[in-house]
Amino acid sequence: xxxxxxxxxxxxxxxxxxxxxxxxxxxxxxxxxxxSHMEWVEIGxxxxxxxxxEGVVNKITWRGASGKEAREEWRRRVFEEKRNAVVGEYDVxxxxxGVVGAALARELSKYELKTALLEKSTDIAxxxxxxxxxxxxxxxxxxxxxxxxxxNVRGNxxxxxxxxxxxxxxxxxxSLWLVTPRTLASYRKYLPGLLYNLVLKHVFPWVVxxxxxxxxxxxxxxxxxxxxxxxxxxxxxxxxxxxxIPSTAVVDPYEVAVALAENAxxxxxxxxxxxxxxxxIKDGSVIRGVVTNKGVFLCRYVVNSAGLYADEVAxxxxxxxxxxxxxxxxxxxxxxxxxxxxRHCLAEIILPQDPYTKGGGINPxxxxxxxxxxxxxxxxxxxxxxxxxxxxxxxxxxxxGIVPGFPRDKVIRYFAGVRAATFTExxxxxxxxxxxxxxxxxxxxxxxxxxxxxxxxxxxEKLRGMGLRLKPKTGFNPRRRPMPRAADMSLEELEEKIRMxxxxxxxxxxxxxxxxxxxxxxxxxxxxxxxxVKRRTRAGMGECQGSFCTLETALILSRETGVPLDMLLKxxxxxxxxxxxxxQP
Numbered sequence: 001x002x003x004x005x006x007x008x009x010x011x012x013x014x015x016x017x018x019x020x021x022x023x024x025x026x027x028x029x030x031x032x033x034x035x036s037h038m039e040w041v042e043i044g045x046x047x048x049x050x051x052x053x054e055g056v057v058n059k060i061t062w063r064g065a066s067g068k069e070a071r072e073e074w075r076r077r078v079f080e081e082k083r084n085a086v087v088g089e090y091d092v093x094x095x096x097x098g099v100v101g102a103a104l105a106r107e108l109s110k111y112e113l114k115t116a117l118l119e120k121s122t123d124i125a126x127x128x129x130x131x132x133x134x135x136x137x138x139x140x141x142x143x144x145x146x147x148x149x150x151x152n153v154r155g156n157x158x159x160x161x162x163x164x165x166x167x168x169x170x171x172x173x174x175s176l177w178l179v180t181p182r183t184l185a186s187y188r189k190y191l192p193g194l195l196y197n198l199v200l201k202h203v204f205p206w207v208v209x210x211x212x213x214x215x216x217x218x219x220x221x222x223x224x225x226x227x228x229x230x231x232x233x234x235x236x237x238x239x240x241x242x243x244x245i246p247s248t249a250v251v252d253p254y255e256v257a258v259a260l261a262e263n264a265x266x267x268x269x270x271x272x273x274x275x276x277x278x279x280x281i282k283d284g285s286v287i288r289g290v291v292t293n294k295g296v297f298l299c300r301y302v303v304n305s306a307g308l309y310a311d312e313v314a315x316x317x318x319x320x321x322x323x324x325x326x327x328x329x330x331x332x333x334x335x336x337x338x339x340x341x342x343r344h345c346l347a348e349i350i351l352p353q354d355p356y357t358k359g360g361g362i363n364p365x366x367x368x369x370x371x372x373x374x375x376x377x378x379x380x381x382x383x384x385x386x387x388x389x390x391x392x393x394x395x396x397x398x399x400x401g402i403v404p405g406f407p408r409d410k411v412i413r414y415f416a417g418v419r420a421a422t423f424t425e426x427x428x429x430x431x432x433x434x435x436x437x438x439x440x441x442x443x444x445x446x447x448x449x450x451x452x453x454x455x456x457x458x459x460x461e462k463l464r465g466m467g468l469r470l471k472p473k474t475g476f477n478p479r480r481r482p483m484p485r486a487a488d489m490s491l492e493e494l495e496e497k498i499r500m501x502x503x504x505x506x507x508x509x510x511x512x513x514x515x516x517x518x519x520x521x522x523x524x525x526x527x528x529x530x531x532x533v534k535r536r537t538r539a540g541m542g543e544c545q546g547s548f549c550t551l552e553t554a555l556i557l558s559r560e561t562g563v564p565l566d567m568l569l570k571x572x573x574x575x576x577x578x579x580x581x582x583x584q585p
Contacts, residue, residue: 004028007050015043019060025433026054027321034062037380041325048423055322056423057311065380075316078293079279085295088270090116092468093290093299095277095313096306097121098129099253100444102260103456104303109267112471116297117261117269118290120276122569123532125257127307129449130535131385131417133331133363133371135345136249137447138175140212140220141359147427147458152447153216155454156247162453166259167482168251169366175248175345176232178402179205179241183349197240205241208349212245219246234341234403236348248345252366253449254535262525263480267473272297273528277306280317285436287317301468303439303459304432308382308420310442319432322422322442326382329360329374330391333413335543336368341406348402359446360395362402367538370406372399374417385416412543419445427451429459431466439463483521483536487513508556509549511542519553523560531571533557 002010004023012019017039019032028047034040044058092108094101097119105117121127139153163170179200188196205222212220221244228235228242235242265271272294281289281296289296306313311324347361363371373395396408422428422443432438441459448455464470486494486504497504503517514537522536530553533539539553540546546553558565 004050004052007052008047011046011050012043014046015039019043021047026052027057027433028053028055029057030060032060034060037062037065038378041378044323044325044423045425048425053424055428057320058323058325058423075278079291082278082293082295083281083291086289087272087292087295087297088114088116089298090114090270091299092116092301092303092463093118093297094303094305095290096304096310097124097257097261097271097273098127098305098307098444099125099257099260099449099452100307100441100455101303101305102257102264103452104305104441104459105264105269105271106260106267107453107456107460109264109269110473110476112473113468115264115269116299117264117271118275118277118292118297119271119273122274122529122571123527123535124261124271124273125254125535126532126571128417128420128445129257130254131331131415132253132329132446132449133360133374134250134253134365134449135175135363135447136170136172136251136450138212138217138245138247139215139447139450140208140217140245142215142447144214147429148447148451149215151427151451151454151458154457155447155451156249158453159249159251159450163251165478166256166263166480168255168259170249170251171364171366172247172249173344173364174244174246175347175361176228176235177208177243177245178228178235178239178346178348179243180236180238180348180401181240182238182401184351186352201240204349205243208243212243217245217247220244221246232343232346232403234405235346236401236404238401243349244344250345250364250366251449256449256452258525258536259480259482263478266480267476273526277313277316282318282435285318285434287435287437301437301439301463301466303441303463305441305444307444308418310420310428310440311422314432314438314440314442317432317435317438319435319438319440321433321440322424322428324382324420324422324443326379326384327419327421327445328377328379328384328416329419330377330387330395330414330416331371331373332392332395332411333415334370334372334407335410335412338370338407338410339364339368341403342370346402348399360399362399362406367541369412372396376419379418382418385418387414387416391416413541413545421445427455429455429462431462437466439466483518483525485518485537486515508552509537509539509542509546511544511549512538512540514539514549516556519556520560523557527557528561529569529571530554530557 048056091113092115094117108115142149209220224241275292275294279291289298304313345363428442506516518537527533
């Protein structure tokens, strides 16, 4: 019978490096040095795949790796300055204001609790959440036995009611996975021609459908021939079959997160922006307070949903159980005119998967644009959202075969997000092993957006199991008034709005038809930066990408907030005038 130590040692023997390790409560700690970042990733993933490993803390270094000394010194300094400045006392403190943190805040707001949500950025969902394709996955992809599978399927089913209550855009348009001669091209040499065609057209689609059914995804259909092109007239004629998954949906991820946060706040949750956790006050194995740059939040329970920085928060708390290895994804945004070229989320199944484009496809958005991507590339820097020409070409080449006639020259923007992956490649939602009142909600990568409402429910039940008393709040209001939008109104409705407030008649962003009144509303709802206004109203997201409306938007923001124009922030520490405001490493 091999022990976990034996299994880890056996895997590490495959690598030409002196890597040491220790195992504590099924968490593997790695030490040593390798030549490259990719070897660091590969070793971590190899250990994470071992049955029984619950987490990998990868302290291996690689040549050229940059240190974190400056940031750690900043944290120590702020900790000493703020450790005695008490902000308040709370039942639960949530660290991290992405879509999962916002969903957690809203779920906790259903109970008689005093809850605080801490977000280090200038706005909700300014990290990973703002930079994904908005797909609400059905749940076919995740492996059996994973939290991803269970919570993806449950979360997908919850979205219809959630959208109705919170008033965010939601479109259950379905997805179509195309089977083409490229799908199993790498295996063709192993199969005679007739058998290959039989497997490609009939057997393989059933394998996908059965996997989905086992995962709990219903209503999956296999379609062939003319029916494919009735659903998707511009899809490649190479498609010999397709797997149709009607429960796939799309949302605006930022809109979802803001809606959750606004409803949580309306139900009593305190949201503290620009508030970064720098340490903890502990009594033995119990956290008594979260120390931030704004002071101490005394608390009974802490939820760590800090995304890309969840591993660093866990280490500060004394329960280092995983390491985040950032994985970048590049997306291309196409003009609304291209919306006619696709009706569903489209993907071409190609096996084995390209390690640099795991999944991805061509997806409509709730706003009418079309997205291509994302890629999936391991990067050493958690803040690396750069996009190279080569990456753009890679996306264009990867997905061009799905809709050959798609106008590739209609790209209006490209961007990248970074996923917070752990080496076990599953969600980590469990009580901390060595801190009694800390709950980890980490490793939330795709399908994290789809799973977020179910993650919140699951996490709150974990808190109940840890001893948190959950008394339902009699006055909980599940509904939130959505942002009114001129673009969605009839002419009669808009005329009535203008009679009540002339600002509705002053259109600031002509590409997206955004009025001054909407920008004012966004600011009054908490937008402090130009990008926060843009994400709430879409001012600057159209064809000209803000060329004509940015200055006017900035003037309105300056007027409404009282912040001088030259001190307005575009996003985070970057000033509107282009200079960077340096406040922390």
